[in-house]
Amino acid sequence: MTELTQYFKARENGMVDQLVELVKIESPSHDKAAVDRMSSQVMEMFIASGAQTTRFASSTAGDMVLGRWNAGMTNPPITVLCHMDTVWPIGTLNNQPVRQENGKLYGPGVYDMKAGIVIALNALNGLQDLGVQTAGPVQILCTADEEIGSVASRAMIEKLAQESQLVLVLEPSMPGGVIKTARKGVGEYSLRVEGRAAHAGADHQKGRNAIEEMAHQILALQKLTNYDKGTTVNVGVIKGGTASNVVPADCEIEIDFRITAHEEGQRIETAIHNLAPTLDGTRLHVTGSLNRPPMVRDARMAAAFEKAKAIASRQGMTLHEGSAGGASDGNFTSVFTPTLDGLGADGDGAHAVHEHALVASLPQRAALVAALLSEW
Ligand SMILES: [Zn+2]
Structure with a gap:
């Protein structure tokens, strides 16, 4: 000693x-x-x-x-x-x-x-x-x-x-x-889809299904993962809709991403801010940031x-x-x-x-x- x-x-x-x-x-x-x-x-x-x-x-x-x-x-x-x-x-x-x-x-x-x-x-x-x-x-x-x-x-x-x-x-x-x-660095974002509510039976065509739109966004987000670069994107929380007979007007998710390189942080943040709606008449609202580099x-x-x-x-x-x-x-x-x-x-x-x-x-x-x- x-x-x-x-x-x-x-x-x-x-x-x-x-x-x-x-x-x-x-x-x-x-x-x-x-x-x-x-x-x-x-x-x-x-x-x-x-x-x-x-x-x-x-x-x-x-x-x-x-x-x-x-x-x-x-x-x-x-x-x-x-x-x-x-x-x-x-x-x-x-x-x-x-x-x-x-x-x-x-x-x-x-x-x-x-x-x-x-x-x-x-x-x-x-x-x-x-x-x-x-x-x-x-x-x-x-x-x-x-x-x-x-x-x-x-x-x-x-x-x-x-x-x-x-x-x-x-x-x-x-x-x-x-x-x-x-x-790893950590980013935390939330994404909200704004759709249009409608009666699921009488007015299905008039509605804009926020959950359907979010399904497209989730797949795009998860695909940003790149294990070789040590980058992961995880949609970990989802909330949306009010009842099965209503076209949902709202859906929200929480996203956690982890990176090992500064450039990857920029790639993910740019991709999140560039997300665009797939369905006409829906809107996306993004909030969040890279919490720690x-x-x-x-x-x-x-x-x-x-x-x-x-x-x-x-x-x-x-x-x-x-x-x-x-x-x-x-x-x-x-x-x-x-x-x-x-x-x-x-x-x-x-x-x-x-x-x-x-x-x-x-x-x-x-x-x-x-x-x-x-x-x-
Ligand atoms: Zn501690």
Whole structure:
């Protein structure tokens, strides 16, 4: 064991206690008062760690908290991204209480990603305790709306990324501690067809069947999928019509698309905006956008991974990389700055009832993050 890994291993129980405390503060994205309670707790922890701490009040989402350490250093900062919100509604703890079994800590939001907050903060506290300097100023941003698209936090995330030399995202790792250097981008659209209602028996010819029109649109949309390019289009929700004896005037669908290349995003968005009705007398209404651009493993990202791998190996760790189908705030930052994502806890079951973090991974990740912050 190295000095760092030994140091954090000895603090494993303390990390678990902190994590339990955070999981017990339920913080669903849509409940501002609830997420704000997490913001207050995180703020206290940052201040106790000696950080210059700022709380950004939001009227539409929970408040973000930004902590800065070693702010006097003059080189570009390293930004660490965490989110405090979870997908779990208030009361989930009653059915899924926090519990530790066989080295696994269970609870809503424990893995995605309250463990990440504990890991990041302990990494910094540990470096301060050991008297080890960081490679630049460090700023940890804890956002409050990651699980619902980061609409309120995106501008701040992008601003911090642009001024930074490196971004670390403390989202859960892939199995075995594999970090993420590529993620799909995500777009969300809805399409509504406006037809004309008529009696299905007496006036069939006068009607314009919105469901029939939508059937054409769905087939066109699904065909935009290109597995070879990593592009998928999924019509996942459909609503339309009122009764079987009425020609339906309305039909609406929700579309999710995923891309691995920026050009594919443009291709899909152009195709969606160019959809045209097949039946005379129907109209299409399109709303939506590319929510997160793809995190592309380009030369910068590959170089960042190689550097991280070398730093990890000096701590006796073998670092592997992978790509993820889901998006994170790392998708935003990777456009500007090399980004290493999935540096949070190992475990399983994000957004699922068996969500858990592996306790042994908490000190391991803290040692890794501490090494990255000091040796970068
Ligand atoms: Zn997450």
